[in-house]
Amino acid sequence: MIVFADGSPPMTPAGLLPAEQMILEKMSANPAVFRFASPSSLRFELRMRANILESAAALAQSGAQFSTFANSTCNPAYWTRSPKGAFELRPDVTPADAIRDIFRNGSLYSFECATAMVIVLYRAVIETLGDAVFNDRFANLVLYDWHYDRDLNLRRIDPASVLPGDVVYFSNPDVNPLTPWWIGENAVDMGNGLYFGHGVGVVPGDEIIRALNRNRVPFSTVSASLSDNVIAPDFRVMESWVNGYGMPQAASLGLPLSRTLMTVRIGEATELRFLPVAF
Template identity: 50%
Template sequence: MIRINNRYVTFPQLESQMTLSEFQRDILRQMINSQAVYSYSSAKELDFELQMRENITEAAKLLNNSDASFATFRYSRANPRYWFTERNGALRLLPGVRPSDAINDIFVNGSEYGFECATGMVIVLYKAVMQSLGVERFNHLFQNLYLWAWQYDKDLHLITTRRYDYFPGDILYFDNPDVDPSTPQWQGENVVYMGNGLYFGHGVGIKPKEGMIAELNSFRYPGSTRSAFLLDQATRPDYKRLYEYTTMYTPQYM
């Protein structure tokens, strides 16, 4: 269900107020049919979330099609024109580099990059935020990028909650409880839900649920009887907080 300014609304009411892609219409229908209540101050705030959800899935496709590879922290690497690779595998933005240029380079020169799946999710989210807020605001908000697992700038405002409904653009997690100790990097996989039963995981690609589980199950210890499974939780940006940035004046980033 969707509530705008404390009033429940229908799909036809919203469709008449908004210019939606078919992808966004599908999300809107799912939200309307959900038992959970999704509240917004205005149709514009809802529209921002729908657009950003689509931007997240588009960024996931771009990362999947780049040549960026999966790498454990020990073997992380990045283009030295934009990033310094620290001993722990973190990628730190170099002084004087525009954040937007550094993030975009990952998608353009992917062959120079290697990182693990959680870092991949954060990179996808940064790319989507840039597309949603614009380069100028992005550069103003995210001046000290540090890419390492689930470390992220506070302005990204990620929220993880236990839930049974999720929508395209949500970050989900496949757990592999019986992972082989010799391959701890496969203890689970962070994924973007792409819609239509498909998921993107950095290093695995875009697969249906069964494909993700089969991939993780191939890294269980011998004799394991427990399958990998999808956790009932979703990680989302705080879309309301990010929407507030669209109304703020942002000085030009130097």
Template identity: 50%
Template sequence: MILIHGVSPEQIQMLPLSALERSILSKKQNSPVVYRYESLGALNFELKTRASIVEAAKALNASGVDFADFDKSRCNEQFWTRMENGGFQLRSDVLPSDGINDIFRNGKLYAFECSMAIVMVLYKAILDVLPMQTFNRHFQNLILYGWHYDKDLPLRKVESGLEVYPGDVQYFKNPDYDPETPEWQGENVVVLADDLYFGHGIGIRTSRGMIDALNGARRPFSHTSAYLMDEVVILEYELLRTLPLREERTGTGNGDAVIAQIGTRTYSYKNGKFEVV
């Protein structure tokens, strides 16, 4: 169920939501798990951002980007510099918003592996829900390399026991992958809907489809199947939602630390960045 102090279920139902957002809301309302929100705005922001993640994943899938390991990665050098390790570093004369948008607009110029794709999807989704000025201030000097991400992209991994919703990130593990193709030791995926996922290099498939694709990349004569791991990576939505508010409280780039408590984690925010303390 959803609990917001001072807000009735009828008020929650009055939120203007898309079909996907309303389906997420309904699932949370009917869940035995209690989901507490600071405000109606906090709930609305999470729903909008989850839907944005789903749309960004679909957009990347349709963009024409190729799958490649780090040795064979490529990027549009008008926006990014390819590093020796195969990652991409944003050029100093390019706005973060322009760099991220170019990946989705000129996908055929890019090739990368699946963990980089997930981070790109998250950046794109956040860019589409936050004010552009806020995004550009807080995601400067971007580097795209595996699961490397900016400190202002707050992610939390839950090992087990968490309900899964569209916009969450999961992992299909291929424990007996062929050593000749180590890039297929697993697949990072974005949850799009019930039993529907996007994974770069495989595409949009059900869990069975993801497992079948990974099983095709096992070592010869292996009978050990790939499987969906019982862990979920989620955004700390409230930290993202309040980025513009923290700018007002501290000023951009200076000011005293602000302490935020999100779930069981405590964050400090100072000089335009936040960190777990």
């Protein structure tokens, strides 16, 4: 259910992109209460969520491959690879151009699924707010596991109110120790039962579970499953950046979110410890 603080009537799908219409429909039908200052604030979240879905689909088609940290690869024209397998932004390129290169020259890249989720979210920010905002807010990028710039403002979400564009986690508790990267799968909820997982593509959730179950300890009877770990950017915070960059007037903010939120911050980067490194 959607509630507007300014008393606006329910939003209609007129003028929305198909992905935005799908997200609006699921948000409206969800029993959780989603509170917005005004319809313009809702439109901002719908647009960014749609850009997360589009970015996930684009990464699936980019040619970028899965690899462990030890075997990760990147385009040296944009990134410097550290000994531990992290990608560090070169000082002579912009953050937005470097993120876009992953989608343009995907065959030069390989990384694990947590890094893939961060890359998807970064591109969605670029597509929603533009290069100038991203380059200012996300300077000195490092791509590695769940390390990310604090301006991404990731929050833990109540699994009862998951929406397309949220990042979920499929857990494999009985993973075979010979293939520890199959401990789970970070994935973008694409809506209608589909998920994007780096290395498996955009597939139904059951297909991800089957892939994980093929990599359990012998004779295990504990199936992989979709966990309660769900994260998403804080859309209200990102919407609040709009005015500072000469962009259209943002809606007034300050309402409490209706979903349960949690984050852990460490210096300039943030780690979400509850999501293990996975396929």
